[in-house]
Amino acid sequence: MSFAATIRPTPLQEFLVEDFYNAIGDRVGGSEPGGVAARSRYACRHYFDPVAITRRKQILEESFRRLADDWLEKTAFEASLSDIIKLPAYQAIIELGEEAVPFLLRELESRPNFWFAALREITKANPVADKDKGHLGKMTQAWLRWAKEQRISW
Amino acid sequence: MTDPLGVFKIFPHLANGGYRVSSASTSGYNCIAWAAARDDRWWWPHPDGFWPPEAPLNETLEAFEAAFASLGYVRCIDYSLERRYEKIAIYASTAGIPTHAARQLPTGRWTSKLGRSEDIEHSSPDALISNNYGAPALFMRRRLGVFQVALRWFWAKFGRA
Helix, strand or coil: CCHHHHCCCCCHHHHCCHHHHHHHHHHCCCCCCCCHHHHHHHHHHHHHCHHHHHHHHHHHHHHHHHHHHHHHHHCCCCCCHHHHHHCHHHHHHHHCHHHHHHHHHHHHHHCCCCCHHHHHHHHCCCCCCHHHCCCHHHHHHHHHHHHHHCCCCC | CCCCCCCCCCCCCHHHHCEEECCCCCCCCCHHHHHCCCCCCCECCCCCCECCCCCCCCCCHHHHHHHHHCCCCEEECCCCCCCCEEEEEEEECCCCCEEEEEEECCCCCEEEECCCCCEEEECCHHHHCECCCEEEEEEEEEECCHHHHHHHHHHHHHCCC
């Protein structure tokens, strides 16, 4: 029986549990040096390694920073909120997903700007009251308050 | 001709009459708000922007005309200085999508907020014709009260040229 036939697609979280890999290794008789179990243990150590996790966060933050700066530069003279959120840099930030939320909140806190569409798209939340639309300060406060309520640290 | 913001490349016609920077940059308001003489909100027909409830929530000249009509403005034919009126210009792209707005000052010069960058004072609406803003597509005016007319006269005579 081939290895591919032994397993089915599994949620990422399960892949990251070492016992799961050991079980596969036992099933396919892969306890030989350099076999599946050894490779899986190596992968687990890598993904749970604090250094690797920190490095990943750094890379994400650097990417976010580059995209945010690019967006700010390209939108300096734009008035249309529809146009500024269509720009590739803004869309790329949305594609970073939930991991971008702390960066967005930090950015919002330090130099407020129209990051609300990105936050809305990623979190599916909308904490801004209708009467505060367009008011950058109040919209920013509403999102930061929401983030605190959600216990999101940034 | 000085170019303190380095914008002649983007707005080449500004080089003809020059411009003066009249505020610091801020994301707190945009050109539409500034044309409406407001500096506390970003005006745009969008879920994140302020938009007068009387105006349709879409990006058309009709919606922008309705927004300014809610402030007492009506269409007019040009941007010449008329003593008893305050005028605004709404810009649109070649596709007819609104992009920018400017307001006439008592001196006959114009004031514009450039996106989230600075407010500038420029010679005429034509000075901002560009790929970014397109061209002025609609002029509107509203009648001023006696006190405002007197203030304008005073400003024109003794204020900054």
